[in-house]
Amino acid sequence: MNQPPPNATPGGALLEAVGLVVMRSDRLVLDGLALSVSSGQALLLTGENGAGKSTLLRALAGLCPLAAGTLRWNGGDALDDPSAHAGRIAYLGHQDALKPGLTVRENLRLAATLSGRTIAPALEAFGIAALAELPARLLSAGQKRRAALARIMLSAATLWLLDEPSLGLDDAALARFGAVLAAHRASGGMVIATTHVGLPLPDAVTLRLGP
Numbered sequence: 567m568n569q570p571p572p573n574a575t576p577g578g579a580l581l582e583a584v585g586l587v588v589m590r591s592d593r594l595v596l597d598g599l600a601l602s603v604s605s606g607q608a609l610l611l612t613g614e615n616g617a618g619k620s621t622l623l624r625a626l627a628g629l630c631p632l633a634a635g636t637l638r639w640n641g642g643d644a645l646d647d648p649s650a651h652a653g654r655i656a657y658l659g660h661q662d663a664l665k666p667g668l669t670v671r672e673n674l675r676l677a678a679t680l681s682g683r684t685i686a687p688a689l690e691a692f693g694i695a696a697l698a699e700l701p702a703r704l705l706s707a708g709q710k711r712r713a714a715l716a717r718i719m720l721s722a723a724t725l726w727l728l729d730e731p732s733l734g735l736d737d738a739a740l741a742r743f744g745a746v747l748a749a750h751r752a753s754g755g756m757v758i759a760t761t762h763v764g765l766p767l768p769d770a771v772t773l774r775l776g777p
Contacts (some may be wrong), residue, residue, distance in 0.1 A: 567606065580603065580640050580756065581756065582600075582636075582638040584638065585634060586634070586637070587599075588621055588625050596622060598635070604756070606754055606758055606770070607757075607770075609770060609771050611759070612760075612761060612772055612775070613774070614776055618775050619775055620659070625729075628645055655725045656679050657720035657728075658714055658729060659729045663714060663715075664705075664714060666702050666703035667701060667702075674688060685698075685720065688719045691716065692715060692723065692742055693739065694709065706731075711734040712735070715743060719746055726755065728757065728759040728760070729760050730760055732765060744765075747765075747766060
């Protein structure tokens with residue numbers, strides 16, 4: 567699984583946000599936000615709808631411009647090299663980002679090609695091996711979500727940014743997801759997730775956004 571950068575300070579924060587300000591059109595969404603996440607840590611973002619949870623994930627992913635503030639990775643400016651930052655993160659939004667005309671296996675192969683990993687463990691981890699040859703368009707909402715999470719598992723990213731990742735998951739799928747999250751964190755990976763419900767992330771730190 568993923569390892570933190572070799573020059574990371576043991577126990578120190580890999581990701582730090584300092585004074586983040588984010589605007590959407592003319593609306594101030596995030597104002598002076600600060601956070602830090604260390605190797606193996608999980609951070610849960612909570613708050614009412616419109617509090618800026620999804621916007622914060624997109625800002626951390628480099629997909630949403632900062633009006634002010636700094637995003638640091640291992641002490642340096644994370645956004646100085648956008649391509650390097652993109653390699654550090656795996657982002658899952660509300661959409662599952664599967665190509666509907668491709669099979670599950672073909673969708674996962676796109677992620678596996680970049681990371682050099684094999685697909686079979688991800689298919690087994692999320693219980694979708696029997697669906698591997700089906701076009702993604704034929705999957706149920708929960709099956710699509712599991713396939714999308716399998717794609718995240720296949721990435722080589724240290725930081726997983728997950729927007730409501732449990733959408734459509736039943737209890738059995740959520741338990742499988744919890745095992746994947748635990749393995750990622752045990753290898754030094756980090757997770758930041760938005761949620762309105764409980765997620766299998768023991769010892770996660772909670773950051774509530776909003777007024």
